[in-house]
Amino acid sequence: MLEIIKHGLETTVQELPGRIGYWEQGFPPSGPADAWSFRLANLLAGNPRDTAALEWQFIGPTLRFHRDGVIALTGAETAARLDDKSVPMWQTIPVRAGQVLACSPAKTGARGYVAISGGLATANVLGSRATFHMAGLGGLGAGALKAGQQVPLGESGATHKLMRVVDSARPPIAPAASAGTIDNRIAAMLGPNDTWLDDDSIMMFFDSEWTVSTQSNRTGLRMSGPQFTFSAQAYAKPAEHGSEPSNILDHGYPVGGISIAGQTPIIFIHDSPSAGGFFVPFTVPRFDLWRLGQARPHEKLRFRRTSMAQANEGRRRLDKLCSLQSLIEIDTVDA
Amino acid sequence: MHHSEPRFSPAGDSFIEVELGNEMSFDLNVKVQALARAIREARIDGVMELVPELASMLVSYDPDRISYDDVVMEIQRIFGQQSGEGVLDMPSRLFTVPLYYFDPWTEECVADYRKTYPAKVADPELLCEANGLADRGALQRMHSGTEYWVAALGFWPGLCSLMPLDPRNRLSAPKYNPPRGWTPKGTIGVGGGLTSMYPDRTPGGYQIFARTPMPIWDKDQRLTAFNDSLALFRPGDRVRFTPIGREEYYFIEAKVNDGTYQHPMIDYQVFSVARYRDWLSDLDKE
Numbered sequence: 001m002l003e004i005i006k007h008g009l010e011t012t013v014q015e016l017p018g019r020i021g022y023w024e025q026g027f028p029p030s031g032p033a034d035a036w037s038f039r040l041a042n043l044l045a046g047n048p049r050d051t052a053a054l055e056w057q058f059i060g061p062t063l064r065f066h067r068d069g070v071i072a073l074t075g076a077e078t079a080a081r082l083d084d085k086s087v088p089m090w091q092t093i094p095v096r097a098g099q100v101l102a103c104s105p106a107k108t109g110a111r112g113y114v115a116i117s118g119g120l121a122t123a124n125v126l127g128s129r130a131t132f133h134m135a136g137l138g139g140l141g142a143g144a145l146k147a148g149q150q151v152p153l154g155e156s157g158a159t160h161k162l163m164r165v166v167d168s169a170r171p172p173i174a175p176a177a178s179a180g181t182i183d184n185r186i187a188a189m190l191g192p193n194d195t196w197l198d199d200d201s202i203m204m205f206f207d208s209e210w211t212v213s214t215q216s217n218r219t220g221l222r223m224s225g226p227q228f229t230f231s232a233q234a235y236a237k238p239a240e241h242g243s244e245p246s247n248i249l250d251h252g253y254p255v256g257g258i259s260i261a262g263q264t265p266i267i268f269i270h271d272s273p274s275a276g277g278f279f280v281p282f283t284v285p286r287f288d289l290w291r292l293g294q295a296r297p298h299e300k301l302r303f304r305r306t307s308m309a310q311a312n313e314g315r316r317r318l319d320k321l322c323s324l325q326s327l328i329e330i331d332t333v334d335a
Numbered sequence: 336m337h338h339s340e341p342r343f344s345p346a347g348d349s350f351i352e353v354e355l356g357n358e359m360s361f362d363l364n365v366k367v368q369a370l371a372r373a374i375r376e377a378r379i380d381g382v383m384e385l386v387p388e389l390a391s392m393l394v395s396y397d398p399d400r401i402s403y404d405d406v407v408m409e410i411q412r413i414f415g416q417q418s419g420e421g422v423l424d425m426p427s428r429l430f431t432v433p434l435y436y437f438d439p440w441t442e443e444c445v446a447d448y449r450k451t452y453p454a455k456v457a458d459p460e461l462l463c464e465a466n467g468l469a470d471r472g473a474l475q476r477m478h479s480g481t482e483y484w485v486a487a488l489g490f491w492p493g494l495c496s497l498m499p500l501d502p503r504n505r506l507s508a509p510k511y512n513p514p515r516g517w518t519p520k521g522t523i524g525v526g527g528g529l530t531s532m533y534p535d536r537t538p539g540g541y542q543i544f545a546r547t548p549m550p551i552w553d554k555d556q557r558l559t560a561f562n563d564s565l566a567l568f569r570p571g572d573r574v575r576f577t578p579i580g581r582e583e584y585y586f587i588e589a590k591v592n593d594g595t596y597q598h599p600m601i602d603y604q605v606f607s608v609a610r611y612r613d614w615l616s617d618l619d620k621e
Contacts, residue, residue: 023384023395025566026492125554126565135535138555192344192352238336240359240527243509249359250487250496250529252386252393254350274386275393275489277510277527283347286398311348312398319399328496 001066002116004098008061010218012131013120013151014038015237016050018270019128028031028132028271029255030138033111033218033293036171037075039322041115042179044072044092046160049322051119052129054145057114057218058296060103065095068151069117070160076109076294085285090165102285108296109173118156132271135218162330170324171229173294187288187306187314188258193248193279196234197260204228205282206305210265214297218271221292223301227263234279241277248279256284256292267292287309287318337363341414342368343407348398351406353587354391357482361498363390364486365608368570369422373413382406387570388487389496427571427606429482432532432597434576435584436475438546440519445543448484448515455511458542462525465508474544480504483530485572493534493552493566497574500611506530510540521547534566543554547577548588549598558591560598567598573606 014300018031032038039049073089080103131138213222246260259278337356344352358365371387381401386393481504483497510526522533524541534552551567590596
């Protein structure tokens, strides 16, 4: 068992690939918002990379372990302590039964991961342990975990290698000040509804800085920035599309889709609604979704135009980074 | 407008939007549902999920197993094999949904919104005005006087988009602007030309005027209707609304709470699209 002493801010059980097959009925895929960090945490803890682990947001949890094993911390930067000793991130950490791990609030990034050897063995709901908190699906039956709860663990091997993630294989979670610089631009592809914007607005989108709003969560990121102008298609449409230029007849929403609600861009992430009535001119491809999961309110984001070929290449490169090849064995844990 | 061929647009590297037209109509929605069914039956390796909507569908695929171009080609092939008429008969379950029109909870919700936005006309009166109806009684008769078609699900687990099958009972209304922060669970509203049922307490934008005690999704699967699925409706089901009063509302609510409620549903009917179209053209002649 893993005991939740403090639950932090919306700490959830997540798993990959998420809840697949029920989107038609409105159940989102869920799963970790930063799958890159999530997978590395599992590999460090000796698990298959898609095993159920904890995701926390902004404020990390305090946990007590009730059996010996190993854990790993990845994702948003936190100053974590195991009992009285500070422990490093991106490394395998041995823990003994009775020890307490306390995570500090995130210094950079938005979401942190705690993987534990054997993984979390909560009940499957519709084929997945991933949590959809807003509807109370997953976890221990009510979405996010609560202080005092005991989370069941899966079977774990008796011995564990101590490993570290090589620096080049870690997601470059930027300090807020450097977000939005050339290296940190978020990939975005045109489509499905880019023809609803005029050409100037498409250029404007990629040339502008966008500020993440505080009204952002695991369903989506709201952003503020310059105003959009629309093509004739946004005006010359049947009345049932709705009265705003940004309204379109209800259609399915892709994960990573950037919709325009009036003048507010909303990027859909892992717990997003499956459908709605705003058009979606751009979509963030899979390999850069982790950047959305690590974006903090007030942070400035910029986007770079990306082709299908670049998206495919980026996804394959990331897939290779999420493997044991990114880990090196170490002798001792050093903080 | 119906497109002669499906239009495909990439939505990132693992989704495709397939658009069959740009209007809200029964005929177009039936085409979307028929294509979705045919794609499912074809079991294309690498095609993961479909979100069929009013006039389009979103297809998700695993780009490490199948390319964008191959998904498009497969769907074009399947579309080409479908007959021009589309489906003529389809199994369609019929649900009877008890509705307490002008109930105190939606009234309270509207009043709460109007504290912040006093210029907002109360929803039932706005619906009457927008549709040329004399009063709330006329609104209730209009809304409950037709069968509805479950055109799509989505936005929230179990939330359904319902189209009136009788064109004489079409209601339409603009959506809230800005949206409402909360809506009681089980609320019924009209937005655009659709009726929707709120499965849970969620934000919303439809004009609201009634509430049902009958759950349309249940994550804990307590009632028998949820044995096979957490969401009640499937695209292609039909819904009828039966007006109830406060006493009946509480009676049903108690049965839901003690776990004995049976959803009123019949599943032995086939919906004939061909005969429905004949009926529509007879109506036109009248």
